[in-house]
Amino acid sequence: MCRTRSRIGLAVRCFALAVLVLMLAVPASAKTVRYDPQVVYYTYCFSHPPAMRIASGDTVITKTRDASNDAFKPTDKTIAAGNLDLSRVNPQTGPFYVEGAEPGDTLKVKIDRISLNREWGWGGAIPYFGALAPEYKTMMITPPVQDTLFVWQLDARRMVGTLPMPKSKIGKVEIPLRPFFGTIGTAPYGKECISSLVPGTHGANMDFNEVVQGVTMWFPVFERGALFMLGDGHAAQGDGEIMGAAVETSFDVQFTVEVIKGKKINWPRLENDRYIMSIGSTRPLMDALRLACSDLIDWLATDHGYDKTEAYQLLGQQAVIKVANVVDPQYSVACALDKKYLPK
Numbered sequence: 001m002c003r004t005r006s007r008i009g010l011a012v013r014c015f016a017l018a019v020l021v022l023m024l025a026v027p028a029s030a031k032t033v034r035y036d037p038q039v040v041y042y043t044y045c046f047s048h049p050p051a052m053r054i055a056s057g058d059t060v061i062t063k064t065r066d067a068s069n070d071a072f073k074p075t076d077k078t079i080a081a082g083n084l085d086l087s088r089v090n091p092q093t094g095p096f097y098v099e100g101a102e103p104g105d106t107l108k109v110k111i112d113r114i115s116l117n118r119e120w121g122w123g124g125a126i127p128y129f130g131a132l133a134p135e136y137k138t139m140m141i142t143p144p145v146q147d148t149l150f151v152w153q154l155d156a157r158r159m160v161g162t163l164p165m166p167k168s169k170i171g172k173v174e175i176p177l178r179p180f181f182g183t184i185g186t187a188p189y190g191k192e193c194i195s196s197l198v199p200g201t202h203g204a205n206m207d208f209n210e211v212v213q214g215v216t217m218w219f220p221v222f223e224r225g226a227l228f229m230l231g232d233g234h235a236a237q238g239d240g241e242i243m244g245a246a247v248e249t250s251f252d253v254q255f256t257v258e259v260i261k262g263k264k265i266n267w268p269r270l271e272n273d274r275y276i277m278s279i280g281s282t283r284p285l286m287d288a289l290r291l292a293c294s295d296l297i298d299w300l301a302t303d304h305g306y307d308k309t310e311a312y313q314l315l316g317q318q319a320v321i322k323v324a325n326v327v328d329p330q331y332s333v334a335c336a337l338d339k340k341y342l343p344k
Contacts, residue, residue, distance in 0.1 A: 030057035030256075040065060040091035040231070044185060044204050045193035046223045050097035053225075056259040063117065064231045065091045067182070067248045074120045078147045079127075090183050090196035090205060094229030098257050101226040106260040107186055107219045109228065113254040114179045114213040116156045121235045121249035123150040123163075130244035131326045137283070152247050154235055161236055161247055175236055180211045181253075182232035182246060185268065187223040196231070198329045199281035203268040205232065206279055206332040207241045207325035210270060218260075218269040228257065240326045267295040270334070277336040279324065285331045289321060292335035304342050314341060 035052050054060060066072075069091045071082035101107055127133070127144035134140035152161040159177045185203020188194050199206040203219050211217070219226070230253070237246030270277045278299060280291025293315055300306040306314070315337065324332035 030055070030059065032059040032061065035060060035062040035093075035096075037062060037064075037093045040069070040093060041095070041229065042088055042091060042196050043193045044092070044188050044196060044202055044227075044229060046187050046191050046227070047193065048095050048187075048227060050225065050227070051094050053097045053099060054257065055099045056101075056257060059112065059254060059256040060096060061252075061254045062093055064093045064181075064233050064251050064253060066121070066250045067091075067232045067245065068122070070250065072122050072149065074151050076122075076149050076151070078149050079124050080147055081149065090232045092183065092196050092229035092231040095187065095225075095227035096229070096257070097225035097227060098259055099225070100261070101221045101259045102224055103222055104262065104264050105221040105226075106263040106265050107221050107226045107228060108258040108260055109184075109217045109219065110256045110258075111181070111211070111213055111215055111217070111253070112256055113252075114181070114233075115252040116154055116177070116179060116235060117250055117252045119154050119156075121152045121154055121161065121247040122245070123152065123243065123247055124148060124245045125150075126244050129327065131240060131242040133244070152235070154247075154249065177235045177247075178209065178212060179233065179235050179251065180209050180237070181230050181251075182207045182211075182234050182237070182241075184211060184217070184230040185228070186219045186221060187227035189220075189222040195329075196229075199325070199332050200330060201267055201281075203279075205325070205328050206268065206281060207232075207234075207237065207246070207328065208270070208279060208322070208332060208334055209234070209237045209239065209324070210272060210277065210322065210334065212272075215270055215272045217271075218265055220265050220267070221259075226259075230255075240323045242326060244327045265295075266298070267291060269295070269299065271339075275320065275336040275338060276342070277322070277334045279332055279334045281328075281330040281332040283329075283331050285323070285326060285333065288331045288333040289335070292321075292333045293319060296335045296337060300337070
């Protein structure tokens with residue numbers, strides 16, 4: 001009888017030990033966490049203290065302010081009415097420190113959900129800003145545009161934006177809404193602090209209207225934790241953001257992160273249901289195009305088994321070129337390829 005009890009006790013202890021070993025061997029379950037931003041940043045920077053530490057696989061639910069740092073009221077008529085401080089625009093939510101992310105890794109970000117959280121957005125004619133304006137790099141003798149704030153009414157049920165145009169024959173216009181993030185990325189290379197107005201290898205203010213709900217993006221990791229941030233919500237925007245502002249608004253957002261260890265990329269990348277895309281940012285515009293297409297060729301060669309010259313030939317016949325922005329200190333261009341050309 002004693003010997004039987006001893007065997008049973010030993011079996012129980014062995015079973016408990018096996019369960020403990022199994023629990024330790026299985027990674028902790030991914031979590032969904034909420035973050036209510038109290039502080040925002042206007043630079044992408046290695047030295048910003050993390051707003052939150054998260055793990056690879058975690059999902060974050062948070063919100064963002066609009067590009068003006070919510071400076072305007074829907075009754076305002078001019079940019080000047082908001083006392084806009086150009087050193088405090090494009091406020092970013094974050095940074096989110098992703099455990100395990102180190103320089104030379106890649107941060108994968110899935111944008112799970114983007115939701116409008118107010119009924120209006122703004123666009124503007126901003127003196128000395130915009131693709132058709134005299135500005136600090138291309139000064140002209142023509143006068144700047146007249147300071148004007150355009151307030152769009154946003155209908156989240158119908159997903160349309162409406163703008164009165166009292167000086168035009170049409171009277172008003174209605175456009176489809178396609179919410180996306182104008183600014184999204186990681187801390188930059190080289191221990192720099194770079195304005196959130198400036199896109200680069202780390203992403204940031206690319207103003208690319210394909211950064212919508214449902215896409216997956218990849219960013220280079222230059223600093224421990226990646227220090228991921230996002231902001232500058234756009235309810236709608238044409239290619240290039242040519243007037244300098246989209247339909248600017250605030251968002252509720254949900255995203256999921258994953259660290260890809262040991263995978264080094266040079267420029268931000270994006271995938272949607274149909275295309276893979278690389279995004280390059282610099283001036284002049286032609287060089288931004290070259291950066292984007294060269295990176296896409298590298299992607300095809302490294303991950304999809306293409307010879308580089310043959311990939312170059314394929315892009316020569318099938319590349320889709322998207323002009324993301326032509327107003328920021330660096331211009332942004334995306335080079336896209338239909339996923340039907342990826343080997344199975």
